[in-house]
Amino acid sequence: MEQPSSHIRVKRADGVSLVEFADRKILEELSIQEIGEELEKLVEGEPGIRLLLNFKNVDHLSSAALGMLITLNKRVKEQSGQLKLSDINRQIFEVFKITRLNRVFDIHETADQALAGFRA
Amino acid sequence: MHRSVPDEFGVRDGDLVEIVLPNDLRAVRPPEEQIMRELLQRRYSDECRFAIRLALEEALTNAVRHGNRNDASKRLRIRYHISPKRVIIAVRDEGAGFRLDRVADPTKQENLERPSGRGIMLMNAYMTKVRYNETGNEVWLLKERAARAKPVSRK
Numbered sequence: 001m002e003q004p005s006s007h008i009r010v011k012r013a014d015g016v017s018l019v020e021f022a023d024r025k026i027l028e029e030l031s032i033q034e035i036g037e038e039l040e041k042l043v044e045g046e047p048g049i050r051l052l053l054n055f056k057n058v059d060h061l062s063s064a065a066l067g068m069l070i071t072l073n074k075r076v077k078e079q080s081g082q083l084k085l086s087d088i089n090r091q092i093f094e095v096f097k098i099t100r101l102n103r104v105f106d107i108h109e110t111a112d113q114a115l116a117g118f119r120a
Numbered sequence: 121m122h123r124s125v126p127d128e129f130g131v132r133d134g135d136l137v138e139i140v141l142p143n144d145l146r147a148v149r150p151p152e153e154q155i156m157r158e159l160l161q162r163r164y165s166d167e168c169r170f171a172i173r174l175a176l177e178e179a180l181t182n183a184v185r186h187g188n189r190n191d192a193s194k195r196l197r198i199r200y201h202i203s204p205k206r207v208i209i210a211v212r213d214e215g216a217g218f219r220l221d222r223v224a225d226p227t228k229q230e231n232l233e234r235p236s237g238r239g240i241m242l243m244n245a246y247m248t249k250v251r252y253n254e255t256g257n258e259v260w261l262l263k264e265r266a267a268r269a270k271p272v273s274r275k
Contacts (some may be wrong), residue, residue, distance in 0.1 A: 003263065028145065028146075028176050031180070056209075059170075061173070062177045063178055063181075063242055064181060064236075066238060067234075067235035067236050068235070070234070070235050073233075088221065091167070095174070098241075098242065099246045101232070102233060103232070
């Protein structure tokens with residue numbers, strides 16, 4: 001189900017919401033805000049959501065994007081859901097490590113590994 | 121209030137290209153892309169370009185949101201210089217400045233889940249040098265083209 005000019009693509013598989021990003025660069029404040037809102041809608045619409053964000057198309061992000069992800073992570077937890085991130089490239093993963101956010105998020109190398117990791 | 125490039129950066133004020141822009145994160149896209157294109161033309165590595173784009177993005181966001189307080193009537197001044205050996209970029213806002221020593225460490229446990237506060241830390245990690253003018257409304261970024269341009273990460 002895609003909206004026109006949506007920043008994300010959502011698929012469902014085995015009770016998991018799989019999200020990919022349409023933008024290669026998650027830098028612009030307006031886009032980040034819109035992405036945050038789209039993801040929040042998904043989360044609010046499904047308490048206990050199992051949400052996987054696949055970063056395979058992403059080659060840049062800013063600290064504002066990290067902030068959006070942190071807020072999302074909190075929201076998912078509040079709703080007793082699970083959030084996982086996957087397919088983060090080496091450079092972007094370095095950003096997560098430098099900011100120590102690799103300890104805050106549940107990050108998997110591949111989407112398959114992430115899917116296997118969701119609790120029932 | 122010194123308006124000059126820090127001495128240790130190794131270039132003169134006259135070597136810098138200057139761009140003045142309205143305080144709008146959309147207005148900064150074209151000059152940012154221009155700088156990135158030049159870096160590509162000058163064959164700066166993917167690693168370097170990633171680092172510069174990230175640091176520049178953080179510097180611009182800080183200037184627009186914090187320095188100029190999202191005031192559309194304010195302006196930004198970008199100055200830059202790209203040479204075979206180094207890249208220097210300065211971003212100046214029209215704000216009153218800030219105190220670097222008052223900025224919290226975003227990697228401390230108690231700050232880790234705050235949604236903001238990582239811009240300065242990322243600039244420091246990815247650039248060779250980061251300097252502020254005395255007032256604190258201008259940041260100078262230096263990136264040297266090195267054999268191995270790895271960002272500094274804490275263990």
